[in-house]
Amino acid sequence: MLxxxxxxxxxxxxxxxxxxxxxxxxxxxxxxxxxxxxxxxxFEKLKSGDFDFVITDWNMPNMPGIELLNAIRKDxxxxxLPVLMVTxxxxxxxxxxxxxxxVNNYVVKPFTAATLKEKIDAIIEKLKAG
Amino acid sequence: MNDVNWKQMVSNLKNELSQLAMxxxxxxxxxxxxxxxxxxxxxxxxxxxxxxxxxxxDLEQAANRIMSxxxxxxxxxxKVQSLLKVLTEWLQDSAIRNSDEGxxxxxxxxxxxxxxxxxxxEILTNLSFHDLSGQKLKKVMSTLADxxxxxxxxxxxxxxxxxxxxxxxxxxxxxxxxTPSSVTLNQDVVDKILxxxxxx
Numbered sequence: 001m002l003x004x005x006x007x008x009x010x011x012x013x014x015x016x017x018x019x020x021x022x023x024x025x026x027x028x029x030x031x032x033x034x035x036x037x038x039x040x041x042x043f044e045k046l047k048s049g050d051f052d053f054v055i056t057d058w059n060m061p062n063m064p065g066i067e068l069l070n071a072i073r074k075d076x077x078x079x080x081l082p083v084l085m086v087t088x089x090x091x092x093x094x095x096x097x098x099x100x101x102x103v104n105n106y107v108v109k110p111f112t113a114a115t116l117k118e119k120i121d122a123i124i125e126k127l128k129a130g
Numbered sequence: 131m132n133d134v135n136w137k138q139m140v141s142n143l144k145n146e147l148s149q150l151a152m153x154x155x156x157x158x159x160x161x162x163x164x165x166x167x168x169x170x171x172x173x174x175x176x177x178x179x180x181x182x183x184x185x186x187x188d189l190e191q192a193a194n195r196i197m198s199x200x201x202x203x204x205x206x207x208x209k210v211q212s213l214l215k216v217l218t219e220w221l222q223d224s225a226i227r228n229s230d231e232g233x234x235x236x237x238x239x240x241x242x243x244x245x246x247x248x249x250x251x252e253i254l255t256n257l258s259f260h261d262l263s264g265q266k267l268k269k270v271m272s273t274l275a276d277x278x279x280x281x282x283x284x285x286x287x288x289x290x291x292x293x294x295x296x297x298x299x300x301x302x303x304x305x306x307x308x309t310p311s312s313v314t315l316n317q318d319v320v321d322k323i324l325x326x327x328x329x330x
Contacts, residue, residue, distance in 0.1 A: 016193040017261040023201065023254055059265055088262050110258040113251055 002082075002124045006052035007032045011042040011068065012086070013060040017109075021055060021086065024113045028120070039063025043071050046078055053120075058087035058094065066101060073102045082123050086111070175278040179271050186264050193260035200254050207247050214240050 001007075008030055012018045018035045025033050034049070036042035040063045042056065054072070058065040065085055072078045082104045087094075095106055104123045107115060218236050221229045 012261070014190070014261040014264055016190055016197065017258060019194070019197050020254055020258055020261075023197075023204070024251075027251060059268075088265055109262060110255055112255050 001052050002127060004029045005032060006030070007034070007050060008053045008055060009034050009036060009042060009045060009049075009051045011036045011039065011054065011056035011060070011065065013037050013057065017057065021116075024116050025055075027113050028117050030120075039065060039068035039071070042068055046072065046081070047075070051081065053123075054081055054083045055086055056083060058085060058098075066098060069098065069101045069103055082127060084119055084123060175274050175281075179274050182267050182271050182274075186267050189260045189264060193257050197254070197257060200250055200257075204247070204250050204254075207243060207250065210243050211240070211247075214243065 008025060010018050010021045010025070010033060012021065012035075015037070018037070022033050022035070025031075034045065034051075036045050038060045039056070042054070043063065045051070046054065054068075056065040056068055063071070065087065069083050069085070072081055072083060083102070084105050084107060085098050085103045086107045086109060088109045098106055104126075105119045107119050214236050218233055221232045221236070226232065
């Protein structure tokens with residue numbers, strides 16, 4: 001289910017960043033949002049919950065965002081889950097790595113609600129078209 | 131060998147021994163300096179890491195406090211928007227004279243309220259400074275931990291005040307090398323090494 005009612009998981013080790021993303025999502029009309037503070041916790045939540053969308057940071061302890069993305073793409077049940085990478089890592093190589101790993105889009109921090117909306121909309125449109 | 135030659139030889143030997151003693155003393159002092167550096171570093175590196183960690187925590191606390199206030203203001207802003215909508219409808223339905231003028235004023239208040247909302251969202255977005263600066267601080271803490279580890283490795287390798295045949299030395303060195311650079315050394319491991327080095 002992709003749209004305003006979709007269940008989103010926000011993954012970031014900084015509580016403030018999770019809160020910012022949640023508020024931005026709320027502003028955009030997405031109210032069904034849950035949080036995880038690292039990739040390991042996120043992966044467990046994803047396996048046990050019916051999430052429709054993942055917004056994850058790259059730099060996190062235990063399991064970084066890129067490893068979470070790889071784990072999602074390897075899991076038969078989760079492999080098609082849309083993943084938006086939200087990170088301060090703007091290096092070209094990192095973006096290429098994320099794209100190769102199957103990320104759906106990539107946002108560089110700090111970002112506005114408009115940028116977040118643009119990225120989420122682009123992912124949804126592409127998935128609906130495909 | 132006559133008496134003069136004998137005295138000369140003893141004098142030369144005395145000079146040589148004296149210079150050798152001075153050299154040994156100088157070297158010993160040099161070693162003490164290294165120990166003192168290791169001691170200072172071992173005390174100050176964890177302190178610096180702790181200070182940076184505290185800064186990250188303080189930033190998080192401050193950012194969360196600001197965010198709580200912001201969330202309250204955003205809720206109020208939404209309420210004002212709803213009330214203005216109700217007021218507009220009420221004015222449109224009422225037979226009050228000059229209701230158009232009233233609606234005009236409501237629209238002005240609505241624009242101000244909308245601009246406030248945009249500014250509140252901008253403040254919220256800018257609070258991501260905490261995350262960005264926190265990540266930089268984490269990198270600095272990781273570098274400090276790495277330098278501390280290398281310094282201890284160096285001290286162990288040169289065996290400062292450590293019995294060269296001490297089997298624990300190799301074990302400790304292995305323990306240090308097995309620790310990933312990004313990980314802060316366990317305080318127990320550090321204390322054990324320092325104790326064996328005679329630094330603490």
